[in-house]
Amino acid sequence: xxxxxxxxxxxxxxxxxxxxxxxxxxxxxxxxxxxxxxxxxxxxxxxxxxxxxxxxxxxxxxxxxxxxxxxxxxxxxxxxxxxxxxxxxxxxxxxxxxxxxxxxxxxxxxxxxxxxxxxxxxxxxxxxxxxxxxxxxxxxxxxxxxxxxxxxxxxxxxxxxxxxxxxxxxxxxxxxxxxxxxxxxxxxxxxxxxxxxxxxxxxxxxxxxxxxxxxxxxxxxxxxxxxxxxxxxxxxxxxxxxxxxxxxxxxxxxxxxxxxxxxxxxxxxxxxxxxxxxxxxxxxxxxxxxxxxxx
Amino acid sequence: xxxxxxxxxxxxxxxxxxxxxxxxxxxxxxxxxxxxxxxxxxxxxxxxxxxxxxxxxxxxxxxxxxxxxxxxxxxxxxxxxxxxxxxxxxxxxxxxxxxxxxxxxxxxxxxxxxxxxxxxxxxxxxxxxxxxxxxxxxxxxxxxxxxxxxxxxxxxxxxxxxxxxxxxxxxxxxxxxxxxxxxxxxxxxxxxxxxxxxxxxxxxxxxxxxxxxxxxxxxxxxxxxxxxxxxxxxxxxxxxxxxxxxxxxxxxxxxxxxxxxxxxxxxxxxxxxxxxxxxxxxxxxxxxxxxxxxxxxxxxx
Amino acid sequence: xxxxxxxxxxxxxxxxxxxxxxxxxxxxxxxxxxxxxxxxxxxxxxxxxxxxxxxxxxxxxxxxxxxxxxxxxxxxxxxxxxxxxxxxxxxxxxxxxxxxxxxxxxxxxxxxxxxxxxxxxxxxxxxxxxxxxxxxxxxxxxxxxxxxxxxxxxxxxxxxxxxxxxxxxxxxxxxxxxxxxxxxxxxxxxxxxxxxxxxxxxxxxxxxxxxxxx
Numbered sequence: 036x037x038x039x040x041x042x043x044x045x046x047x048x049x050x051x052x053x054x055x056x057x058x059x060x061x062x063x064x065x066x067x068x069x070x071x072x073x074x075x076x077x078x079x080x081x082x083x084x085x086x087x088x089x090x091x092x093x094x095x096x097x098x099x100x101x102x103x104x105x106x107x108x109x110x111x112x113x114x115x116x117x118x119x120x121x122x123x124x125x126x127x128x129x130x131x132x133x134x135x136x137x138x139x140x141x142x143x144x145x146x147x148x149x150x151x152x153x154x155x156x157x158x159x160x161x162x163x164x165x166x167x168x169x170x171x172x173x174x175x176x177x178x179x180x181x182x183x184x185x186x187x188x189x190x191x192x193x194x195x196x197x198x199x200x201x202x203x204x205x206x207x208x209x210x211x212x213x214x215x216x217x218x219x220x221x222x223x224x225x226x227x228x229x230x231x232x233x234x235x236x237x238x239x240x241x242x243x244x245x246x247x248x249x250x251x252x253x254x255x256x257x258x259x260x261x262x263x264x265x266x267x268x269x270x271x272x273x274x275x276x277x278x279x280x281x282x283x284x285x286x287x288x289x290x291x292x293x294x295x296x297x298x299x300x301x302x303x304x305x306x307x308x309x310x311x312x313x314x315x316x317x318x319x320x321x322x323x324x325x326x327x328x329x330x
Numbered sequence: 331x332x333x334x335x336x337x338x339x340x341x342x343x344x345x346x347x348x349x350x351x352x353x354x355x356x357x358x359x360x361x362x363x364x365x366x367x368x369x370x371x372x373x374x375x376x377x378x379x380x381x382x383x384x385x386x387x388x389x390x391x392x393x394x395x396x397x398x399x400x401x402x403x404x405x406x407x408x409x410x411x412x413x414x415x416x417x418x419x420x421x422x423x424x425x426x427x428x429x430x431x432x433x434x435x436x437x438x439x440x441x442x443x444x445x446x447x448x449x450x451x452x453x454x455x456x457x458x459x460x461x462x463x464x465x466x467x468x469x470x471x472x473x474x475x476x477x478x479x480x481x482x483x484x485x486x487x488x489x490x491x492x493x494x495x496x497x498x499x500x501x502x503x504x505x506x507x508x509x510x511x512x513x514x515x516x517x518x519x520x521x522x523x524x525x526x527x528x529x530x531x532x533x534x535x536x537x538x539x540x541x542x543x544x545x546x547x548x549x550x551x552x553x554x555x556x557x558x559x560x561x562x563x564x565x566x567x568x569x570x571x572x573x574x575x576x577x578x579x580x581x582x583x584x585x586x587x588x589x590x591x592x593x594x595x596x597x598x599x600x601x602x603x604x605x606x607x608x609x610x611x612x613x614x615x616x617x618x619x620x621x622x623x624x625x626x627x628x629x630x631x
Numbered sequence: 632x633x634x635x636x637x638x639x640x641x642x643x644x645x646x647x648x649x650x651x652x653x654x655x656x657x658x659x660x661x662x663x664x665x666x667x668x669x670x671x672x673x674x675x676x677x678x679x680x681x682x683x684x685x686x687x688x689x690x691x692x693x694x695x696x697x698x699x700x701x702x703x704x705x706x707x708x709x710x711x712x713x714x715x716x717x718x719x720x721x722x723x724x725x726x727x728x729x730x731x732x733x734x735x736x737x738x739x740x741x742x743x744x745x746x747x748x749x750x751x752x753x754x755x756x757x758x759x760x761x762x763x764x765x766x767x768x769x770x771x772x773x774x775x776x777x778x779x780x781x782x783x784x785x786x787x788x789x790x791x792x793x794x795x796x797x798x799x800x801x802x803x804x805x806x807x808x809x810x811x812x813x814x815x816x817x818x819x820x821x822x823x824x825x826x827x828x829x830x831x832x833x834x835x836x837x838x839x840x841x842x843x844x845x
Contacts (some may be wrong), residue, residue, distance in 0.1 A: 232553070237702060244711065446823055457816075
């Protein structure tokens with residue numbers, strides 16, 4: 036009897052929970068100001084296997100990240116993607132003659148990027164993908180389209196930390212096992228390293244005062260600062276260099292070349308700057324120029 | 331309150347009653363004070379501000395939570411089915427008369443019961459991509475993060491279920507199987523016709539208690555980015571547009587977990603009472619590793 | 632073998648950290664668990680309600696969620712400990728709910744006459760429980776507490792995902808360094824097996840000792 040009553044109560048509670056399911060639409064999305072791109076219908080590149088398959092399919096498949104605000108982000112409510120990397124992908128898609136609105140984005144974890152490109156699961160990968168010699172053995176890189184490097188994110192009112200030379204005896208948070216985290220362990224022995232598997236938990240810890248700074252690539256930090264410029268800022272010079280490239284299949288030299296050309300054009304026409312201003316630029320951090328494409 | 335507990339103290343007289351009331355009031359006051367502190371601090375740090383709670387009214391977020399619930403229940407259902415199968419096989423192995431089989435099953439059970447579940451799950455998550463010697467026919471484990479979770483849960487819970495099943499079978503009075511052999515039944519017959527039907531009654535509540543553990547452990551999936559409930563909570567909590575609502579998300583998702591786990595726990599308790607009261611004769615009591623309650627107690631996260 | 636040799640410092644530190652974690656969590660779980668059990672059988676109704684509520688809520692909450700809540704929620708309560716302490720609170724508090732139930736079942740195994748005799752001698756609830764009932768219940772609760780503590784060691788691995796550099800937590804660094812995954816996990820497993828198997832041997836011994844004393 037008692038149990039039945041408990042079950043009844045639990046049932047009512049469950050209903051009450053579901054009862055709130057008179058859902059509203061998320062209106063907080065602020066992807067607004069991003070530029071729009073004209074589809075270059077005249078573009079054709081039948082030699083490129085990837086392009087031809089995408090053209091036949093009718094859209095490009097882009098590998099991206101989903102947890103980096105203003106860089107590669109997916110709103111969990113609307114499933115809409117936004118950010119610098121995403122805009123780059125849209126711009127490239129339009130220039131390749133494929134409607135950017137139809138892009139199929141796939142979230143690919145860092146560890147699986149090479150495999151996804153090799154297997155052809157994605158046509159291109161745009162997601163803070165650093166160009167390294169080791170990766171060049173298995174995939175092709177167009178770009179770089181952004182030059183980043185390890186930097187520090189702190190609370191806006193923090194004046195004690197101004198750069199890498201001021202983090203001695205401080206608590207610094209980064210992603211578990213990542214290169215920036217290892218750099219802290221190696222080069223900053225007096226700094227306490229705190230590690231989470233995602234940066235948003237680091238940012239939460241920063242805001243609640245559990246850590247003093249968050250460290251990783253400056254582009255990622257700028258994204259967080261851009262979302263919350265009232266409370267967060269990126270400080271100091273970069274203390275490493277990461278060149279973000281656009282990953283393509285290693286066999287598809289034509290596609291790589293075409294993307295390189297598109298990046299050069301966009302730099303000249305100021306599209307790069309527009310994209311930057313609408314995304315990472317909102318952090319208030321000094322703007323950077325588009326990097327030169329390495330051939 | 332069970333009868334035996336009340337035997338621990340006398341019916342309180344007037345003074346004892348007054349003292350108990352004081353302790354009670356102080357206790358309640360302390361508890362309310364602690365709660366008030368939590369609420370106050372959460373409020374001060376903006377955990378109750380509307381932009382952190384509003385997302386839960388969005389259709390998209392609600393769908394996301396339902397997807398998370400579905401993912402949790404899916405991994406749970408698969409893990410339960412597989413672990414029961416594995417458990418039955420291992421129990422059969424442990425009760426087998428072939429020494430090799432018995433040893434193999436015992437070694438398997440000992441190893442996987444002593445290993446932290448997270449490690450198994452993580453290994454299965456990392457190995458397919460990073461281990462050169464990973465066998466090609468097992469590549470499917472790396473294709474979907476659900477499999478490392480489900481297989482890890484199966485290996486661990488399978489061994490626990492095996493021990494429960496073994497205990498259930500052993501709890502059937504030996505006269506039963508002796509009688510069955512005496513009328514000329516074969517080994518398989520004795521097991522399937524005589525021992526299992528009786529043993530199941532004894533083991534069922536413990537099996538269901540262990541399922542609660544399995545259900546709770548599906549939350550480890552969030553460590554390997556499987557989109558179950560807790561991962562959903564982290565996902566929602568990570569959105570800066572909503573002010574990083576990690577605490578609100580944890581509260582909402584926690585309520586759902588507690589609700590579904592409690593329902594399953596209550597079902598186990600109810601089943602135990604139903605089985606021991608509905609038919610004539612109690613089911614044989616399982617000896618160590620403990621009765622239903624302890625069995626659950628003995629299990630993990 | 633080279634994985635162990637090259638990363639001896641890291642693995643050794645992780646192993647020691649796991650041992651400390653086991654010790655502290657064990658102490659918290661046993662003390663809190665016993666207190667909760669006393670609450671659940673006490674003459675004061677609010678204490679009973681509290682004990683029951685605690686046990687039922689915590690037992691039906693995933694430890695991962697609890698860990699998540701403690702590690703991220705406590706700093707917002709201005710409770711700023713290090714992550715090790717957070718792990719002790721979460722894992723210890725979680726295990727305590729199970730210990731409580733084991734102790735309560737143990738209390739129920741002590742023959743009624745014992746408590747009745749104690750009461751008729753004029754003993755109070757506290758005396759009855761601590762001098763007469765609990766010492767006798769000890770025998771019955773040793774095996775379940777043993778398996779609970781072993782489960783706790785296994786569970787403590789979750790702390791590795793929440794910034795405690797214990798044995799499991801070192802895996803990400805080693806894997807990122809390109810060490811052979813199989814060996815990394817094998818050595819971590821060996822570390823845990825050492826602790827859990829030792830613990831179960833200790834409890835088996837304890838059980839035997841107490842059984843003889845009967």
